[in-house]
Amino acid sequence: MRKIVVALVIALCALATPHAQAPAAQARVTGTITLALDARETPRKLLHARETLTVTPGALTLVYPKWLPGEHAPDGAIDDLVGLKFSAGGKTIAWRRDPVDLFAFHIDVPQGADTLEVTLDFLSAIGAGGFSSASSETAHLGIYSWNQVLLYPQGARTDDVMFSASIELPGNWKYATALPIRIVGGIVAGVKPGDASPPRQLSASVQFAPVSLTTLVDSPVIAGEYLRVVPLDNTSSRPVEADLVGDTASAIDIPADLTQKWKRLVQETDAMFGARHYNNYHFLLTLSDRVAHFGLEHHQSNDSRVPQNSLSQQNSIGVVAHEYVHSWNGKYRRPAGLATPDFQQPMVGDLLWVYEGLTQYLGYLLAERSGIWSESYYKERLAQIAAFLDTEPGREWRPLADTTTAAQLLYFAPGQWTSYRRGTDFYDEGWLIWLDADTQIRQLTNGQKSMEDFTHLFHGGESSAPMLKPYAFEDVVAALNQVAPHDWKGFLTARIYQVAPRAPLDGITKGGWRLVYTDAKNEYVKTTDADRVEAGYSIGLRVRARDGVVNDVNLNSPAGKAGIGPGMQILAVNGLRFSAEVLRNAIKDSKTASGPLTIEFQNDDLVKTVSLDYHGGTREPHLERDSTKVDVLAQILAPRAK
Numbered sequence: 001m002r003k004i005v006v007a008l009v010i011a012l013c014a015l016a017t018p019h020a021q022a023p024a025a026q027a028r029v030t031g032t033i034t035l036a037l038d039a040r041e042t043p044r045k046l047l048h049a050r051e052t053l054t055v056t057p058g059a060l061t062l063v064y065p066k067w068l069p070g071e072h073a074p075d076g077a078i079d080d081l082v083g084l085k086f087s088a089g090g091k092t093i094a095w096r097r098d099p100v101d102l103f104a105f106h107i108d109v110p111q112g113a114d115t116l117e118v119t120l121d122f123l124s125a126i127g128a129g130g131f132s133s134a135s136s137e138t139a140h141l142g143i144y145s146w147n148q149v150l151l152y153p154q155g156a157r158t159d160d161v162m163f164s165a166s167i168e169l170p171g172n173w174k175y176a177t178a179l180p181i182r183i184v185g186g187i188v189a190g191v192k193p194g195d196a197s198p199p200r201q202l203s204a205s206v207q208f209a210p211v212s213l214t215t216l217v218d219s220p221v222i223a224g225e226y227l228r229v230v231p232l233d234n235t236s237s238r239p240v241e242a243d244l245v246g247d248t249a250s251a252i253d254i255p256a257d258l259t260q261k262w263k264r265l266v267q268e269t270d271a272m273f274g275a276r277h278y279n280n281y282h283f284l285l286t287l288s289d290r291v292a293h294f295g296l297e298h299h300q301s302n303d304s305r306v307p308q309n310s311l312s313q314q315n316s317i318g319v320v321a322h323e324y325v326h327s328w329n330g331k332y333r334r335p336a337g338l339a340t341p342d343f344q345q346p347m348v349g350d351l352l353w354v355y356e357g358l359t360q361y362l363g364y365l366l367a368e369r370s371g372i373w374s375e376s377y378y379k380e381r382l383a384q385i386a387a388f389l390d391t392e393p394g395r396e397w398r399p400l401a402d403t404t405t406a407a408q409l410l411y412f413a414p415g416q417w418t419s420y421r422r423g424t425d426f427y428d429e430g431w432l433i434w435l436d437a438d439t440q441i442r443q444l445t446n447g448q449k450s451m452e453d454f455t456h457l458f459h460g461g462e463s464s465a466p467m468l469k470p471y472a473f474e475d476v477v478a479a480l481n482q483v484a485p486h487d488w489k490g491f492l493t494a495r496i497y498q499v500a501p502r503a504p505l506d507g508i509t510k511g512g513w514r515l516v517y518t519d520a521k522n523e524y525v526k527t528t529d530a531d532r533v534e535a536g537y538s539i540g541l542r543v544r545a546r547d548g549v550v551n552d553v554n555l556n557s558p559a560g561k562a563g564i565g566p567g568m569q570i571l572a573v574n575g576l577r578f579s580a581e582v583l584r585n586a587i588k589d590s591k592t593a594s595g596p597l598t599i600e601f602q603n604d605d606l607v608k609t610v611s612l613d614y615h616g617g618t619r620e621p622h623l624e625r626d627s628t629k630v631d632v633l634a635q636i637l638a639p640r641a642k
């Protein structure tokens, strides 16, 4: 709370200074900014935008959004901004980029001008990239993030700047978004806010209602040739729908059983929080093998992107449960350090173990309770992340808290040496810690209370339109204490802020289960077999399946001690030319083999063979029931909704 107050004061001063001290030299931007996005060239990954601002003459600095909410990083795609031109009264205005802040552009609005035109183009990435700046457009569909196609006045609070946006789409494309459509003369031109299933215009321009810049950037648009609207809750005054867009008609052909599970997800989430903090909610789901795959939360929607066949292989749909939880945990309640007044101020991510970690715990719980994930898949996934974190050498030097503070680096770090570097572990370790907290609450209250008492207290209350209530570490501790008095500060400090060589597995054991390794296939690991050999818990390697290139090595493992490192390529195992199966079989057979397991590998231009004295066979993680304890995990996984 304190952090945000200080930040707001600074922003207000920045706004006030030009008016008060240098009225003649500083331009002012007044009224609503008009933004017209021409997306008709989406199939060749080129977007055109025109912005019109009401201005007074003088010096003006406009900025491009840098720190993107939900991405927790300064990864605004500034290098894809091209074709930038400014003009007033038909005359071009020269611009210059700030030499220190590369996201800022300085111009002088000439005397007599009252309107400033800004035109810019955006080059949509074709290959890999980070989150929303990664591949977002195909020949059949587009995902439009407004922050990519606009500039706004430097120093202005994004809550205070109003935008009136429109979009023009390729002919016959349909669209979906949480943005309300403009109402003309009392007649609904498209849809009124709150409608769950609006009539989608099939072409031409769609004019949206004026909203703040905060809301605009929080409300992406998906559009495409193949778009399907699936109502999930039409009966509430705060309706919910899923909008599916895909590269083919069959990609969005949702099976009836998945629709039912998705409806249950909405009901289970209601049971978890007891209130909704949105006017309407849109699950914007893109099914394509040509766009980047991730989920990005917004207050009234989420932009989730999954492989094209995901409606038939539903485990990857679990991401929508995570993103939906963010409407409460991340948007309604947000760490003060992430609740910045504009998109240029640095974010402080030290509470991402709540923002992302609790979302990971609650989201996957809801995926299981609604049936999108099976109970066995949930347990196998939990076993896998527990094993990964428990054997990670990086935890010997880096506390979990540092992965939150350094999140803006770790999101974009390469996969090599992940186990030693540590990645964005606050997601999965958050899952373990909040399971630990949930089982702790149940233990303290003899099963009378649970994490749902915390979520009702912290995230529930009265249903409302979107609003933001920032919090600090002390607020989380206080809410936990209100649910079940305990040394929660000590509990969280030990698990998050101190170096802990072992992962927090107490939630699993208090849940009546234990982490074990057997030669049986882990159900989650199996889904990754085509891409890699997961030998992290046996010889200590994670290897690319198609060519034997080592992606990660556990320093404390037999392979790590033998000197194998990331980037080296395995050529042969026990004298047989490498294939994923050859490596898997050699590990499996090590149990009965009399000699060591030999690996021949290439390191740059050197070829070398090492021998691993390993006889443990295949080791994959699973949860095993501890029959001496109550099965608390079963109670946690049981559906709640009536």
Ligand SMILES: [Zn+2]
Residues within 6 Å of the ligand: 297, 322, 323, 326, 355, 356, 359
């Ligand atoms: Zn998230």
